[in-house]
Amino acid sequence: MKPTFRLSAALLAALLLVLAGAAMAASPVFDVDRTFYPYYPSLIKWDKSTIPFNAPEVCGSCHPQQFKEWNGSVHSLAFKDPVYQGELNKGVKAVGHDIARQCEGCHSPIGVVTGAVKGPGLANLPATALNGVSCDVCHSVSGVTHWQTPSHEPENGSFILSPGVEDPNNGQTLIKRGPFKPSEECGGGFHECRESSLHLRADLCASCHQVYHYEAHFPLEATYLEWKHGPYAQQAILCQDCHMVDIATFKRSADTFRKPERQEYRHVFNGANYLLSYLAAGAAKKNGEEELAANLMKQYEMEVERLKAAAALELSPVYRGGRLVELKVRVKNIRAGHNLPTSLTNVRQMWLELTAKDETGTVIMSSGTINPDGSLPENSRLFNSDGMGNDFHFSVDPWVITAFSRHDTIPPRGYKDVYFGVAAPAAAKKIVVTAKLRFRQAEQHVAEELLKAVPKDIDLEQLYGLRAVPPLPVVDMAVQETTIATSL
Structure with a gap:
């Protein structure tokens, strides 16, 4: 009997090990509750009811200043953006609309939850869907589900939309939330006002400024985490303190860690997407909307100025044996609360x-000068990332990228040093060195491919006057010139 008992115990132990191993192998790294997230891979939740969402113009009738600031912001253009529409169209063709809905969830939240947005393109959409991240999106957010997401971090629109409540006795009540205690007359009888501490936190922005791969949940964009893991979070300087203010206030917030006063906040949501603002300004002017065009150009100018305020350069020589052998360029992130870029x-x-030029003006060394076709030379020193898919091959498509093979960005208040070898002519006693930190929103051929891929109902020539994709504008974020002796 004893041998049988021992054999049974051994078999039972082996069976338990097999079952445990199978359970471990079957357990996914990122669990997805599709009942909890009905719009997956968008992680929006909606307290579904017959409470309507309102177009921005409705809000603007009582809040004209806020409407004017928002109108022309990147939030207002999030869904209309032709580069985004080209990317969305490519994504739908590659992996289907169900997956591409992840993008739509942040670019047109109301369009997704109401079912108005059914794919790329702008035709036959209501204003609530066309206007991207509108007033009624942000002010209807009642909470976030960051911990419940598959990655247990903010990602892909992990917020809750609650535009109001329904009561069988009292009917519909619209509710709008904001960061401050409302006055008694707030809402003017049209909606109820509620104070929301969430609107005073970066968690509100985190939902959409953390973009993860739809299946692998790899962070393609991690702006919120870059901020959270940096010094600005430690000093309680939030997204709103830099992106909802004018340039002077932004510089003050970044330099002194002093929060803006209440009256200094604006609904401009100004960032670095100057290409979108410039294209939209041209379209508004072409359409005879002069006030909107002027507003968009103001956004464009702020975006360029913001980029120019974000970084600084330091140039210094490196000598060996008394001769100049290298140039050290220190690239500093001096004001961005997240990484650059x-x-x-x-x-x-x-x-x-x-x-680098000698005394005669002859170029003796150069790096990073744009080629005639818009590409960068292979030896250019880039600060960005290289994406790769599951096959570990290079890719730029967000639905493919599940890792970075190279991730080289500069953290807040951080720096990176770059060394350039230089061989000055023996007769040269000094050289003049010019360093530029340059920025554009995509490589030329990438932008051309995306704009060629826009849906058929977006006529680039009719809307923007574009018969061909022009050279992408480049912003010189920082420029430093110095004269350096070739020997000690």
């Missing part, structure tokens, strides 16, 4: 252009 870092380009 941020967002879709495998597409955005920030790089160093360096030129």
